[in-house]
């Protein structure tokens with residue numbers, strides 16, 4: 001029996017977890033990316049290495065598919081997306097427009113697009129004490145350069161394909177997703193993974209580098225909530241963009257303190273103001289999400305950081321980057337976030 005759902009970007013962090021969620025929910029899953037997942041083999045029924053910047057590859061990827069979860073994107077943390085505006089814009093614009101057209105040509109029923117909180121205007125994110133961002137706040141537009149602007153453009157392209165061709169589309173704006181099996185080194189990592197890496201590599205009483213003064217704020221969403229939210233939004237009747245994040249606002253200094261507590265280490269912070277910081281404050285307003293789904297991400301940051309820190313520390317140990325004696329966090333009892341079965345799972 002051939003696959004009925006497609007996940008693009010399935011070699012990436014959220015893509016890997018989404019494939020696992022859909023397979024467990026009884027779907028036959030085709031997974032596509034430029035490379036297979038880095039840390040664990042994909043549980044997809046079919047994994048195809050394709051370059052979605054090429055239209056022909058998008059036609060191959062979407063053949064015979066009922067639903068597309070389109071997560072493929074050239075992306076990374078603030079250090080990466082502020083350094084490669086041109087290539088990120090070109091790669092993502094090619095991938096997204098080709099995927100929309102191939103989805104239409106192959107008669108796919110429904111298309112979910114992974115957008116981002118980076119679509120929100122910078123003029124609304126100048127204070128650490130930020131007012132949570134509502135979906136309607138995206139306009140008048142002043143998104144994050146490159147990555148954010150392209151995401152906002154593709155959100156509109158989804159709307160036009162729905163209006164002109166009747167393609168059912170769903171748009172999800174991710175708010176900083178973290179968890180095990182995500183990039184934690186190499187330049188594309190986001191803050192939670194970067195901080196976990198730095199704390200794991202530091203001795204007790206050591207010091208870590210933190211970008212900015214650490215008083216900038218964010219909300220972070222655990223990956224299990226993210227994939228459940230993606231699934232619920234795909235099943236929903238809402239074609240309008242939806243925030244997907246938590247509204248648990250923390251400073252980056254508080255993020256460091258939480259990770260240090262999990263590691264059982266005393267850590268001092270060296271703030272580097274020359275490093276990229278992005279917006280001063282960002283939080284998700286989940287009013288529309290709650291109204292549409294009757295659900296919202298619920299894993300508290302500390303609860304998600306425990307398995308995340310453990311996994312990153314384990315990876316660093318596996319690669320011999322942590323001397324055996326510094327491996328302190330084993331004593332912490334790990335409480336896995338509760339996994340709820342997918343609503344309407346086939």
Ligand code: GKE
Nearest residue numbers: 076077078116117118175176190191194210211276277278
């Ligand atoms: N990456 C990173 N690495 N960030 C650090 C570090 C570090 O070692 N130390 C402090 N930070 C600070 C950054 O300066 C920034 O102010 C904050 O953590 C969050 O950085 P981030 O997680 O890399 O990314 P942002 O939330 O600023 O932006 C990301 O938003 C996502 C959507 O919420 C984007 O890069 C995309 O990953 C995505 O759109």
